[in-house]
Amino acid sequence: MPDFIQPWLFLLPIIIKVVVVFAVVMGLVAYASLAERKVSAFIQDRVGPNRVGLPLTLLGFKKDLAIGGLFQPLADGLKFLLKEDLTPGHVKPFYYWLAPALTVVPALLTIAAVPFGSTLFGYKMVVADINVGFLFVFAIASVGVYGIVMAGWSSNSKYSFLGGVRSSAQMISYELSMGLSLVPLLLVMGELNLGKIVEYQAWHGWTLLPFTDLRIQWSPHWEISGLNWREILLWIPMLISFVIFTTAVFAETNRAPFDLPESETELVGGYHTEYSSMKFACFFMGEYAAMITGCALITTLFLGGWHLPIPIIHDGAFSLQTRTGDHGTLWGILNILTFLGKVIFLVIFFMFVRWTLPRFRYDQLMRLGWVWFFEIALANIVLVAVLLAFFPK
């Protein structure tokens, strides 16, 4: 190997991680769109997309490969690429072109700080292991609002404009309670690094389910560890945080029941009314990428990230134990799969909520954000602070 490459070799694992994470997230985005259509169809007693297979006959094969519409996202992507890309005459082109990019990029950037696995071959399974990962995520996520505001403003159309205004107001309102709802977590864990937050949960129990490090011993003497009064009492504020944070993620990602920015009954398409072809697809991908990032964040902060408690009975004791990549490559891979599984579960939950709840009215939305969540989140912080004063570590 030539010498000049040596100092740059450290980049290799990072690049591999970036490429793989990007590919996985884009794949998830594509298939989330298919899943959404399928889930909504099933919920509404419909069939959903079930046609698109691989057109093997075009390549000279005898039969097409049709597997229940699983290639729909490919067809969608191709369609978006081939559609006419129309820039209406009345828009401000620079911002009009910038907006879709500004929506996709932040949504994809946030995932960089999220640990998606423990370790594999000694490498930490996170693209950017930054100490202020927490703040990074929030900073980048709030940039996402610019894309929408720009789209609404530069489109120069009343529908887009209203959609953009609604969206920015909504995102700013909910960002507040979103951030505040997580302060209790920081108080308890004393960490800003998302990787360390997950590790803390791996050893002390998930934020939402503090008994995932349970250990019950019956011989030679009874002993239960892993769930003490401190954890049980802290469970209440953590649940409150979870509800507020999850709801705020719904609002931040403009998902139903908070999808006022694009409520088609009033605003045609909201901020992306004037967009077509790939530029529209960018907004679409941005929305789904934001949802996946949001789910990844919820997983990381509340559901133990990549951690899977392994039940083990040994020496007269039942215990839920932690395995990381240090225990073997297979465990490392299992951790990654666990993380993916949790995220996918949450994404499906998001879809269920979307097809269950009617849209909020705008004043209800604002009231929920400012009157309820904001106050409750503040009270929650005080509650945790008091609890921590009585039950220090």
Added chain:
Amino acid sequence: MAITVPRPDLSAAEKTYLPALWEGLKVTARHFKNNLFGKGKVTMEYPEERWDSHLPEYYRGVPALVTDEHGKDRCVSCQLCEFICPPRAITITPGEIPPGDTFAKTEKRPQEFKIDMIRCIYCGMCEEVCPEQAIFLQKDYLVVGTRREDMVHDKQKLYEIGGLKTGLVNKWDEKK
């Protein structure tokens, strides 16, 4: 006069919105589960499964011209259907029947008869108005073409689709 609709009194639990969310999720989950296992599907997947055997007697499919058992093309090109057709789908070029022909009493038959199936709205007005029982809406509904011209049914095609229809009144028959 303004009517005040009383708002229902909600309990504190209901006001939190969460029980409603839970109930709603139960309903959607039930439907999701049923459909996942193939129950509760109501969709008929069109090209494979067809509605054909369930078509009612009065189904209005493509309009077409009929011939009767005497080999008479029923239409006398009176153009009533052309005039009544709401979207003006019908274009008729009338033609004469030379004297001495068996059907000479009807004097005219269409030289050309065109129905633009892109315009046709399957209303059945043409069938309703026709004094000669010559045009009927069939049960066919599959009209496809890759060009606009393909979608215009001409005389030959119309008689082809219409085929033979028996038991009609024969005004052309002198001995009747």
